[in-house]
Amino acid sequence: MLDIAEELHRWCERGLPFAVATVVAVAGSAPRQPGAALAVDGEGTAVGSVSGGCVEGAVYELCREALSGDGPATVRARFGYSEEDAFAVGLTCGGVIDLLVQRVDPAARPELVHALAAASGGGTAAVARIAEGPEELLGRAVLVGPDGRHEGSLGDAERDRTAAGEALAMLAAGRTGTVEIGADGSRCGVPLTLLVESSVPPPRLLVFGAIDFAAALVRAGKFLGYRVTVCDARPVFATGRRFPDADEVVVDWPHRYLEAETRAGRIDGRTAVCVLTHDAKFDIPLLERALRLPVAYVGAMGSRRTHLQRLDRLRESGLKDLDLARLHSPIGLDLGARTPEETALSIAAEIVAHRHGGTGAPLTGAHTPIHPAPPATARRIGTPAA
Structure with missing residues (x-):
């Protein structure tokens, strides 16, 4: 429900009742995860999605029914693929989703x-x-x-x-x-x-190095929903005019900026750090600190030779092999990228793959699930979280 909060909040401000269907559980190759929602107001306007299109029509009718008062105000519903009837309402991708369909009256x-x-x-x-x-x-x-x-x-x-x-x-x-x-x-x-x-x-994407590749990566990061910061010690390059899509552009030494953000509590386990300067005087102090932090992703641009030299310098700074194993370098997936935009795509793809445990391999001809099961989230009180 919160994934479509902006529109639902506008309905609430107007005092409009609505019905919302929220995914509460999935199995198999379901396209949306728990929390995905579709909502319908009294005029029949629909926002959101629970299946990417497979069962939206049937879910829409459930919402209309809950909103009209002709049925229960809150119900559970399940949709899945039917091999017996290829045209039956169901998830043709082969998965199963459970929904909570609920009428919401803002006043109550x-x-x-x-x-x-x-x-x-x-x-x-x-x-x-x-x-x-x-x-x-x-x-x-x-x-x-x-x-x-x-x-x-x-x-x-x-x-x-x-x-x-x-x-x-x-x-x-x-x-x-x-x-x-x-x-x-x-x-x-x-x-x-x-x-x-x-x-x-939003999670943060910290891009160090105000170069043309950074401008493309900023756009990719914004597309993925990150709050993007560009940081470089050179004021002639780190300007808002060169990076109009960035949420902020900072002129500072990268390692000093990262330390300040860490002390301020603005670095967390969802933060992605991308080092694009491939200049040892910037990279080494920065990576030495980044690889000691519990961030989601640390990647660095450079050739394979640069990578090996960088590893030697980082070992000299006291980092262990376990720390260095977290470094994605050379940064990005092998897409054969040449342009800044293609390179940004390869970096963004690696960040997504790392976040969800993807392999980066083509789906064509593979025999693995398209939507792998996420880590288990359901647990009983008293047991450790996944």
Whole structure:
């Protein structure tokens, strides 16, 4: 639901009731993951998607039914591929999705309104809704802020506290997924499945080196939803005019800027660091620090000879082989790239592949799933997160 928060927030501001279908579980080669949503307002306007087109028509009708009052205000639905009838409503890609379809009246659901407001404004918040359990509890929700405070209720104070704790943990990791708790909020008993949707600021892409390849990478990063910073110590090159698509352009020594951002708490496990300068006086101090941080990705541009020389210098600086194994160098996937735009595509593709565990190999002729199963997110209270 939070993935279409901007439009839903506008509906809420106008006081318009709507129905929203949210993916709560997937199996097989389903195209969308938990949290993906399709919503319909009273005029029949639809926003979002739950399947990339396979079952949108049927889901649209479920939303219209929930909104009209002709059926339950909150229901569970499942769609999957039917081999018996190729024209039946189902996912022709072969997967299965479970949905929570829910009518939302803004006047009666302030916790959802506030969650949508936070998400549409780029704020930090999580909303936990009961996605599986007794019919009378389906769709109940709590909104959890970054300080752990919560509003709304799942119908029981202890259950609310437990759900808020679980949602806060997922919010800290920037994750959306499901978690099971006991119906009474304990670590045992009849389980309830919660769908926890996290809204966090965009991940950061730090591009070091104000060169033409950087300008293309900035555009690719913005396309992928990153907040992009370009940093270079040379003021003649690091200008907003040369990088109009960047969120910020910083003139500073790269390693000094990275240290300052780390101290300020603006570097996290979703941050991608791309070093494009291939100049040892900039690269080595920067990489020495970046490879010690728990960031998502560190890549550096340069030839294979430059890479080997760089490894020697980094070892001299005290980095171990385990640290150096995190370095993607030469940066990018082998696409045969030549132009800055093609090179940016190869770098962006490697970042995506690394993030999701992809191989970068062609799908044609492969016998592996197109949509590999993500790490398990459902867990019982008291067990470690995946």
